[in-house]
Amino acid sequence: MGNSFGKLFEVSSWGESHGGGIGVVVDGCPPLLPLCENDIQPFLDRRRPGQSKITTPREEADKIEILSGVYEGKTLGTPIAMLVRNKDARPQAYDEMKTKFRPSHADYTYQMKFGIRNHEGGGRSSARETISRVAAGAIAQKILSFEGINISTYVERIHNIEMPAKSGFPTLQEVEASPTRCPDPNTAEKMEKRILEAKKAGDSVGGSIICRTTGLPVGWGAPVFDRMEADLAKAALSIPATKAFEIGSGFKGTFLKGSEHNDSFEIRDGITRTKTNNSGGVQGGITNGEELYFRVAFKPTATVLKVQNTVNDEGKETELMGRGRHDPCVLPRAVPIVEAMAALVLLNHRMIHNAQCKSFFFED
Amino acid sequence: MGNSFGKLFEVSSWGESHGGGIGVVVDGCPPLLPLCENDIQPFLDRRRPGQSKITTPREEADKIEILSGVYEGKTLGTPIAMLVRNKDARPQAYDEMKTKFRPSHADYTYQMKFGIRNHEGGGRSSARETISRVAAGAIAQKILSFEGINISTYVERIHNIEMPAKSGFPTLQEVEASPTRCPDPNTAEKMEKRILEAKKAGDSVGGSIICRTTGLPVGWGAPVFDRMEADLAKAALSIPATKAFEIGSGFKGTFLKGSEHNDSFEIRDGITRTKTNNSGGVQGGITNGEELYFRVAFKPTATVLKVQNTVNDEGKETELMGRGRHDPCVLPRAVPIVEAMAALVLLNHRMIHNAQCKSFFFED
């Protein structure tokens, strides 16, 4: 339960870290979209393990195969199934974890909920599951790009190293310039050093990612439960290792007075705009045409190469020495995941808005 | 669209600030639950306007009427419809807002999305809509209480006045002792003063609310998209004026190393427990039996009694003097709303967990 996402652009995800593979079914994709594996692979390459010295050494090419829904290079409007086979699985590395629960992982809760778990590489709770999201998100991003929508997602902070506020809108090239996916070169260098320090110490670090979107029209989103920021918050907090979400001014904005925080309207280039953007591009749950931006906090990776106190599946206290290949910091690889989830939310709201508000004309 | 919430305990909300009333339909409620208006009214009384000198003076008794789904004092298992009529509506107070968009409100986005809006009191975008949530949440809370689950929700911070970390679990009486709904008397006094200062200055303040739950079993929640924290984040960010959500250690936890942040397991009173609780009671999207806690940030009220720059519906710049009755700080009244949304999420996950995992026995 809970492995599907989206009301109209519906994504169903499946797979375990060391099982037959990871896959996804996308239902509701508009027909006639030009699409092939090459549209999706670059997104997965940004997420895949082994891409740099600051990520896990697990070697997975994460080669995507489109199994259905595309014909002669265009989408059919019927479900698009995609599959990535697992290759570099080393289940024996996880033998100790068969009986011992790793602290701050999902081992204990999965075992208690289901009465069974695949402990190899975390099974379904592994972040390999996010391949599904990135593959589906890649399609959503391609569709959104046809409408002039740009998303820029990057690492803002690692541990306590934060990049200075940036007025520009970083390009993909600027983000990709560093393996940290921080577009500020000075900060990126410090971040990389901090991550390598943590790695060397067998420890890990967290931080925060910002996702920014321009080119959005006014009117996407909904009142009440399915507000744009509510759906983005759910999307963000569904990503492994996330702890917090902020839209616009977030926690900082709560230290302002209303008179300081409000975004006055003005006319700019003939269009109604706000002078400031504490709202983060959303008012009353609906986009207002300004830049939409939100932040997501990621905890330090739970796997650390140290001895930790824990409990085994017989209810006895014991110790566990962290093993297995892992990332000392998940944020660089989480950037395309956050972006994918944002794209899925945006596209769904675009389709819903169109269905309800853009296609009816009531003239007597 | 977007006015329903919950997969199994399904809540459908309707109504505008100055229309025929506010109502809600709850489908999926278990049968045989003892239920009458008196079970719900106290929850609405905590939310209603005019309850103290720090809330809006709008006078609404918010008297609830149960229209269906209850027979001889017990739920039938069929939809429970509830209705609150609007009484103290003063639509003329909003005449200026018919053409001018209030900054950081939903006026502009609703108008642009729908091509029409009810400007009186904010129409559908008014926080009066949350009556529906509190009424539905009251039922959910009654059900959860039968299972030994306690929720304590309170104001932790107003503007920059924050209560000291509290080890105890505040009772309802402690929370209700101050109109601020901060259970620490010293802090509550300062908060009240700060709110009244803001009110006097025609300004407003924000802050943060914490929601804590004890008595949860291990195993509620789901992998991947419908993680417990993802659904709580959506629930929280769907409340008007919210800007951020944190589960467990939240943003602060991202400044720790993995070795500092991890929650070691131990055996306590014969039960597997964690020594610390940075996870906030959820691991891998599933409750681990520890206290579940999360924070929600609320911005300062957008209505301020000052002249603000804005734009009208003809695309001309203009000024708007804030009018209408409003709260200088929404947090005291938001406490029962946050609690209601948490209860709706928890109950849905309880029902889903039961449906999938607790009722099948496969023995050959």
Add this chain to the structure above:
Amino acid sequence: MGNSFGKLFEVSSWGESHGGGIGVVVDGCPPLLPLCENDIQPFLDRRRPGQSKITTPREEADKIEILSGVYEGKTLGTPIAMLVRNKDARPQAYDEMKTKFRPSHADYTYQMKFGIRNHEGGGRSSARETISRVAAGAIAQKILSFEGINISTYVERIHNIEMPAKSGFPTLQEVEASPTRCPDPNTAEKMEKRILEAKKAGDSVGGSIICRTTGLPVGWGAPVFDRMEADLAKAALSIPATKAFEIGSGFKGTFLKGSEHNDSFEIRDGITRTKTNNSGGVQGGITNGEELYFRVAFKPTATVLKVQNTVNDEGKETELMGRGRHDPCVLPRAVPIVEAMAALVLLNHRMIHNAQCKSFFFED
């Protein structure tokens, strides 16, 4: 559970026969639709009891009140709540049924499922529930009429009295000319006589209703599970007292050979059309632009004024004398219900089709 219908034009129904009333919430209605009570009342008048001598004598004006979602005569795009109060309730007439289960009613199954039931007038299982459907359907029908879509629904057969096949498309006036809602005057007269005979004998009769729709574009519907005919079948069989559903040639078509049954294509007036219409306007689950037609079978009313063998809630055999006001034949009043359900299905598919297929243009 199960009291909501529709993916985008979402209808949530509530209420019992003798409770506070019957109501419905419609979410997803497009904004700017001109709408008032007068648009809906005529549909309810066709459904209401006491409308003629062949229907139940229960006197209910079934006066509709719109509580939300409409402002200055137009829909807001937010939920439309509607309410009909129960007036002529005589709960004491049902005292015997408090303990005895009426044969072929829902008394026994509701009691066993929920452990409780409101026995007065059937409670939630009463056909009064269909007020919600007709009210919501009236809105859907108004929207569809703006797009040139016409629905004609009428009684084809009562007991074994069947009208001759009709080539024309009966108008509302022709259907309403007889209280039987059979547009063939000769047949209608015989039907009326048959119904009155049954009534006099304390008995009841059933029959079948046909629903026909013209003006549909090609392309509404979906492959696989949400085929147009699948959704219509569900809609039809969700109506109380229904036993069967046929699309197009139905059961009769299964006695033909493929070469006889196939609908050849031809060009007519420059448009691709089928020569015959055994498909009933749907091919592969998607409308083909031909007339869409389906049949629904209704059983004879379960309430008969005769002594029947039954069982009471203590598991003892007993007898029950039918009482309560009821219809000797439900079909005349079921006509607007079938029509409403068809309109809900069609509008949902129209919105879904638009969301996925009609609003994207992928040009490089």
Add this chain to the structure above:
Amino acid sequence: MGNSFGKLFEVSSWGESHGGGIGVVVDGCPPLLPLCENDIQPFLDRRRPGQSKITTPREEADKIEILSGVYEGKTLGTPIAMLVRNKDARPQAYDEMKTKFRPSHADYTYQMKFGIRNHEGGGRSSARETISRVAAGAIAQKILSFEGINISTYVERIHNIEMPAKSGFPTLQEVEASPTRCPDPNTAEKMEKRILEAKKAGDSVGGSIICRTTGLPVGWGAPVFDRMEADLAKAALSIPATKAFEIGSGFKGTFLKGSEHNDSFEIRDGITRTKTNNSGGVQGGITNGEELYFRVAFKPTATVLKVQNTVNDEGKETELMGRGRHDPCVLPRAVPIVEAMAALVLLNHRMIHNAQCKSFFFED
């Protein structure tokens, strides 16, 4: 859109006749169910082409592969992905159909809806899609069998050859004794002959299938929209080539009077039972513990090996000679499909009933 089925036991289907394969994702399966390919393959073998001389000669082993959701022979409670690769595809056999629309197929409507279609073997509209249903249904049937529920599905009528009413409950062996899947040997022989005659003439025949279930408890199903029979009707009419659905007495019952049609209650073996079963095991949308039975009508196969009038994709009239391998009668292979859909509906209602009604105890 429309490729998912089920609220709690959620099935997502994908694939085309001649694409990379056919697959399905099942989310919501209870954990700890013993499961392997051998549990599913026999169901697919009953559906696969080439199984006898009265089915299509297309040779497909339809070998199932479980890709996820099972660990050490038991279900994990997370999504089960299953895949069948297409082998014996002969796309060139369909070249003529690239431009010409086959009468009474989905070619024209798919092309018009999506602006594109995979014409090879019907693409997504091919009945190969039903592999997904049968594979998912096999899991549902295994779960239901643990609860003592038996389903017997068989061919009752081919063209005008109908088996005599049978009082017994045919076993799987009796059904499988004839390639027609009619458990009455005399009728089966005549049916087989009729099918071969049609095949020889390049023609096709239809008929009806009955599905019967015993061992159901009282209480599955729901009031109003999600009645058991409504969900079964949708499930049935979502199967390719279906034209009608009947629950219980169906169309025939509408020729009876109420006093003849009602199912009186009695006490049998200490249990409340009905004397007759015109209701078909469902009253008020909820199972009453009697045998649940329904009928589904299938039209004669649309592919016939004759010259037919049609239209091409340039809007010109033309002729088409039926080609491609096909079944002269779909019913024998449709039996496991009907059974699978029934199992999916039943299991979903079982899970929903449990979630709402079976797991709460409200005692003060």
